[in-house]
Amino acid sequence: MMRDRAAPPCLPRHRSEGTELRFLHTADWHLGRLFHARSLIEDQAFVLDQFVALVRDVRPDAVLIAGDVYDRAVPPPEAVALLDDVLARIVIGAGVPVVMIAGNHDSAQRLDFGARLLAARGLHVAGRVGAETTCVTLVDAHGEVRIYALPYAEPAAVRDAFGVDLSSHEAALGAQLDAIRAAHPAGVRAVAVGHAFVVGGAVSESERPLSVGGSGAVAAELFHGFDLVALGHLHRPQTIGGRVHYSGSLLKYSLSEADHRKSVSLIELDGSGEVRIEQIGLQPRRDLRILQGELADLIAAGPGDARRDDYVYAVLTDTGALLDPMARLREAYPNALAIERAILARSGQAGEAGRQLRELDTGSLFANFFREVSDADLNGDQRRALDDLLAGMEASERESA
Amino acid sequence: MMRDRAAPPCLPRHRSEGTELRFLHTADWHLGRLFHARSLIEDQAFVLDQFVALVRDVRPDAVLIAGDVYDRAVPPPEAVALLDDVLARIVIGAGVPVVMIAGNHDSAQRLDFGARLLAARGLHVAGRVGAETTCVTLVDAHGEVRIYALPYAEPAAVRDAFGVDLSSHEAALGAQLDAIRAAHPAGVRAVAVGHAFVVGGAVSESERPLSVGGSGAVAAELFHGFDLVALGHLHRPQTIGGRVHYSGSLLKYSLSEADHRKSVSLIELDGSGEVRIEQIGLQPRRDLRILQGELADLIAAGPGDARRDDYVYAVLTDTGALLDPMARLREAYPNALAIERAILARSGQAGEAGRQLRELDTGSLFANFFREVSDADLNGDQRRALDDLLAGMEASERESA
Known part of the structure; x- marks a missing residue:
């Protein structure tokens, strides 16, 4: 040693x-x-x-x-x-x-x-x-x-x-x-x-x-x-x-x-x-919260919410069409960041799939894409070439001005 | 005071x-x-x-x-x-x-x-x-x-x-x-x-x-x-x-x-x-020099030039067509930066005009361009608006990542 x-x-x-x-x-x-x-x-x-x-x-x-x-x-x-x-x-x-x-x-x-x-x-x-x-x-x-x-x-x-x-x-x-x-x-x-x-x-x-x-x-x-x-x-x-x-x-x-x-x-x-x-x-200036419910209910709750300045991600359960929901949500929660429609996520399955997708790294995403368009998996050489390319891009992104 | x-x-x-x-x-x-x-x-x-x-x-x-x-x-x-x-x-x-x-x-x-x-x-x-x-x-x-x-x-x-x-x-x-x-x-x-x-x-x-x-x-x-x-x-x-x-x-x-x-x-x-x-x-690793003459003469002088590694800007006086002059010049002067054709500069006048143009700031260049395409000078308000815009761009370029 x-x-x-x-x-x-x-x-x-x-x-x-x-x-x-x-x-x-x-x-x-x-x-x-x-x-x-x-x-x-x-x-x-x-x-x-x-x-x-x-x-x-x-x-x-x-x-x-x-x-x-x-x-x-x-x-x-x-x-x-x-x-x-x-x-x-x-x-x-x-x-x-x-x-x-x-x-x-x-x-x-x-x-x-x-x-x-x-x-x-x-x-x-x-x-x-x-x-x-x-x-x-x-x-x-x-x-x-x-x-x-x-x-x-x-x-x-x-x-x-x-x-x-x-x-x-x-x-x-x-x-x-x-x-x-x-x-x-x-x-x-x-x-x-x-x-x-x-x-x-x-x-x-x-x-x-x-x-x-x-x-x-x-x-x-x-x-x-x-x-x-x-x-x-x-x-x-x-x-x-x-x-x-x-x-x-x-x-x-x-x-x-x-x-x-x-x-x-x-x-x-x-x-x-x-x-x-x-x-x-440590106490954040604004917390990050996920709120779930119908848009009207969320908006109604806003004025009484002591933490209405928080960063809010809203999962809306409304089933019908909504007109400009973000602008309306921001009247109640001025720092609302994004909205997800639960109904569009097909009872949560697509939402879950989307979440899983977001957790994949670039290489795996590309491998999935390759499989979908070519009906074949990347072989070992292809995967190594892809990984080298991505590693090079990442290193260059990290170091270049 | x-x-x-x-x-x-x-x-x-x-x-x-x-x-x-x-x-x-x-x-x-x-x-x-x-x-x-x-x-x-x-x-x-x-x-x-x-x-x-x-x-x-x-x-x-x-x-x-x-x-x-x-x-x-x-x-x-x-x-x-x-x-x-x-x-x-x-x-x-x-x-x-x-x-x-x-x-x-x-x-x-x-x-x-x-x-x-x-x-x-x-x-x-x-x-x-x-x-x-x-x-x-x-x-x-x-x-x-x-x-x-x-x-x-x-x-x-x-x-x-x-x-x-x-x-x-x-x-x-x-x-x-x-x-x-x-x-x-x-x-x-x-x-x-x-x-x-x-x-x-x-x-x-x-x-x-x-x-x-x-x-x-x-x-x-x-x-x-x-x-x-x-x-x-x-x-x-x-x-x-x-x-x-x-x-x-x-x-x-x-x-x-x-x-x-x-x-x-x-x-x-x-x-x-x-x-x-x-x-x-201080002694530079490579000096910056302007060489003037016919391409063949410059190339012939290279091997005997103790400072052939200098950064060289060549003003070529040849009157005829030249095939790939930069590649040939770099065989003699490996760090040649650029070539200017004296003949194309109409006995130096256009070269001098080009040099004057390069010394103008962006605002004056734009004012010249405006005059050429509109047959009118920028008025005071236009010039101020332009200067404000350019100053903002420059400040933002200076400070932004």
Whole structure:
């Protein structure tokens, strides 16, 4: 297991004043995201104000931001300004160090700008993957804790950085983790901040698949030896096997998340490496709700609904024709996003089929389409050619301006 | 002249070890620029390596980068990575503070990312204009020098930041400078870093006009009271009135610059505020040259030309038809960019007319077009409507992703 690699320095060091280390873990902010063509920037600023207040109140030893900070490689300028403001308020205003990694929605190179300079002030950013993993040391009464920042990386990027031949997400992450373990000092607690899809995790509709033509999933066992693994990617808060934790996303970013309770996670790590996780809810500026019923009933209920400013997705059960239902619905619910006609969904079957279709990745959708028009399945070569093409398009979309 | 405004703090302070202050002044890097569809990123990295070596050698008290750091609001990721690397080598590697402002090609908000955190490490970035101008204090044996960083800003942005009604570039810059002078302590030397078009400056073809339907020019007298004004925007190195200095651009970014000698400026400021400027040439990876002659002669000269890798613009004097002249020229000059046929330019007249046309801004081009198709000039209202439209398009292009 030991490799011919010098132990990487793990600097700078931050000293903790408490008897156990406390982290605030969050992820998947997706700043700059559009939802049904509406900008969510004010909603994002609203909950991030609460998050900054929480940081000031809790005074954790570090804030961990586990990727998908932005929604796309080139975020709109107001998203850049919001992130700049929030980070300055945490790092300068509250004096709390931040460890932040790139997710699959972020541009690794763009997020890396100024990283070496920012680290001096307590903002530790890991955008691009490298043979040396970004590492920060915390020191408490029990000794050291090393926090390893593992940015999301395509297998090809890990192959280039490590000079190892590999092609899957699991092999790529495994190579990074092996290198860390080989150089990690015995008896020192280890925390990983990462962005990955762990097998068994519950998915939502707003997560962009990590891999075309495959799940990109990794086994939770891959992280063996780490006391805490703070992850991003899956939007539902969840813990897998006790130590692998998703904080979940900042807001509800798809209809499939309407029943989520979004939160950030306060994680305590004691001297023996035991972990305690508490989820702390954030109040959205507007919630996302699905309302079902006849249009007239929904409209009638609007004036008495204290949360009529919520983002509303309406499933209308009316059987007859409706004149301009969206305009009428918006008089009662001004932030109504979309309408679905239950009757048109043939008692829900087509609706369910549509939902299933929406969950398929592009490769599978194309394979279905191919089968319908050609009466034959894609053969192995065709499927591989398609996957290569889609992977190339996705990589180029992620990195190009 | 005094305003009801508290004197802004001018921090942090950097202490000089020499008997006079020394600056390295550069501007208009335009990282990410395409030239005849070719990326110049390797050329830019090549001269910036020399610049970093010069910084290590000269050890100035500060490096001043006067705007147009990037060529466009959303630069390609490799340009972001190059700037990150160069700044880290100067600020961390050489330990020299940097004052950098946004030019009219940069996105003010994007360049501002991390500014408050970066300042702690010695990288002072001014992207967005604000009522308080970014200020850095240097201290030498003679006392203090304040460096004011004035990012390029549209008049509308200055109007918003200062709450003053103004509409011209001169009024906007004047308002910023008045506010600085009103709060500047007597007897302290003052340096401004700005991005502007000063009346009398020599223009090149690669500078994007600051103002649609007007020159956007400001009088040099606007800067009265400053000991040194280190500017960007004009690509030819030049000094106007002794104290107002353009370092010029990093590389030749248009044919009109073929005769330029590109350089960075070493500026010494003594205790009495006297300025001495020395231009230090940088060696480009490939020069830009205009070659004139018959195709066969140019091709014959290529193998013996020690600089055959230069970017070459060929003016061919052949009078007959030529078969695929670019492919043939590139066998001799592999980086030939373009060919102009002197014969087609009717003894140079059409060539000159074409050159004049290329120097016109979009508004004037449209006015010419309107005159040709309608036999009438744009009236005042039409011209204003056009200018508003173009200004809006330009602003939106600058800020949108």
